[in-house]
Amino acid sequence: MSGSVSRHFVAEKVKALCVVSDVRYASEKLQEEYDLLPLVAIGGWDNETNHVSLHLPVRPTRNERELRKEFGRGDGDARPCELSTLTEVEHKGDVNALQFVATRGENLLVSASSAGGVFAFRMTSSVGDDDAAMTDRDSVKPLTAFEVPLWEQVFAGTAATCLEVSENRTSIVAASAGGTLAWLKLDDSVSIEKIENKDTSRLPINAVKFLGRDSVVATVGPTPGSQLRVWDLLANNQFPVTTCADASSRSILSTLETHPTRPEVLITGGDDGSVRFWDRRKFDVPFRTEGYHQRAVRALKLHSASPRYLFTGGDDAVVNCWDFHDGRNPRDPVECFCFQWLL
Numbered sequence: 001m002s003g004s005v006s007r008h009f010v011a012e013k014v015k016a017l018c019v020v021s022d023v024r025y026a027s028e029k030l031q032e033e034y035d036l037l038p039l040v041a042i043g044g045w046d047n048e049t050n051h052v053s054l055h056l057p058v059r060p061t062r063n064e065r066e067l068r069k070e071f072g073r074g075d076g077d078a079r080p081c082e083l084s085t086l087t088e089v090e091h092k093g094d095v096n097a098l099q100f101v102a103t104r105g106e107n108l109l110v111s112a113s114s115a116g117g118v119f120a121f122r123m124t125s126s127v128g129d130d131d132a133a134m135t136d137r138d139s140v141k142p143l144t145a146f147e148v149p150l151w152e153q154v155f156a157g158t159a160a161t162c163l164e165v166s167e168n169r170t171s172i173v174a175a176s177a178g179g180t181l182a183w184l185k186l187d188d189s190v191s192i193e194k195i196e197n198k199d200t201s202r203l204p205i206n207a208v209k210f211l212g213r214d215s216v217v218a219t220v221g222p223t224p225g226s227q228l229r230v231w232d233l234l235a236n237n238q239f240p241v242t243t244c245a246d247a248s249s250r251s252i253l254s255t256l257e258t259h260p261t262r263p264e265v266l267i268t269g270g271d272d273g274s275v276r277f278w279d280r281r282k283f284d285v286p287f288r289t290e291g292y293h294q295r296a297v298r299a300l301k302l303h304s305a306s307p308r309y310l311f312t313g314g315d316d317a318v319v320n321c322w323d324f325h326d327g328r329n330p331r332d333p334v335e336c337f338c339f340q341w342l343l
Contacts, residue, residue, distance in 0.1 A: 008083040015045035016098035043095025053088035103169040112160035117152035175205035207256040220253035257300035269297025
């Protein structure tokens with residue numbers, strides 16, 4: 001298995017990124033002429049002015065590749081794709097998390113802000129028939145902010161650290177640096193339910209994931225003895241229903257991933273570079289731990305169609321690809337060809 005990296009300068013530091021599906025911002029003519037990839041949305045962080053921006057990746061066409069070969073220019077002389085910036089909108093505070101959701105006939109980007117809330121942006125598809133559909137930014141605004149005051153102040157000035165959209169696209173759960181969880185309804189912006197942090201430490205939540213139902217989520221953070229927690233808003237609106245930690249390690253859990261076909265499996269990344277696998281049916285200890293990063297793991301992503309592949313990214317500027325064969329014993333060594341992209 002091999003891979004290539006296309007590096008692009010986007011003018012500001014980036015902490016959050018998501019792929020935008022089902023939104024077209026190129027004319028039929030451009031789509032026929034170019035090999036277009038899905039839009040990418042990114043959120044700025046630690047800049048004088050932060051933005052949420054949309055970018056269109058474009059791969060070389062077959063004719064372009066053939067011309068390169070004809071004139072003696074190999075594929076190594078060109079980047080795998082070019083990145084066209086379509087638009088950007090100012091964002092209040094750092095963009096700590098960013099997700100796309102298509103619901104009720106609208107395409108939305110939602111962000112978790114260091115200013116203490118959740119911000120929403122409406123996306124508009126372009127269906128023009130000429131190049132102006134992609135280049136004339138005044139005629140069509142592909143991204144506009146719209147105010148949802150209760151969302152924007154949901155944590156009253158305490159930074160929103162992360163968020164997640166439910167699988168059925170009806171709810172958003174957001175978490176704060178103070179350890180609070182908030183459920184927001186996409187079809188009722190005034191409906192907000194919270195689980196306030198009852199711990200005196202008020203430690204932050206680093207990542208949150210829905211677990212099948214809109215009322216049930218898992219979170220990770222630095223809380224001693226319970227870095228991994230499961231919450232059920234309907235069963236207990238004050239405390240987690242399950243907590244666990246790895247007694248053999250003092251690392252802080254920094255990120256979280258769920259399995260698309262095995263709901264009992266949770267995967268966490270730690271600030272020590274480790275990746276841990278947990279079984280919700282026996283939550284006392286992780287059933288396996290792997291360590292292929294030299295610094296904190298910040299991102300985990302299972303391939304949605306082939307979940308045997310796990311991608312991890314860390315502060316060591318490395319992206320690893322892991323291969324877990326179906327049917328392997330959980331205790332067997334992972335076949336981690338871990339081929340690496342150095343960023």
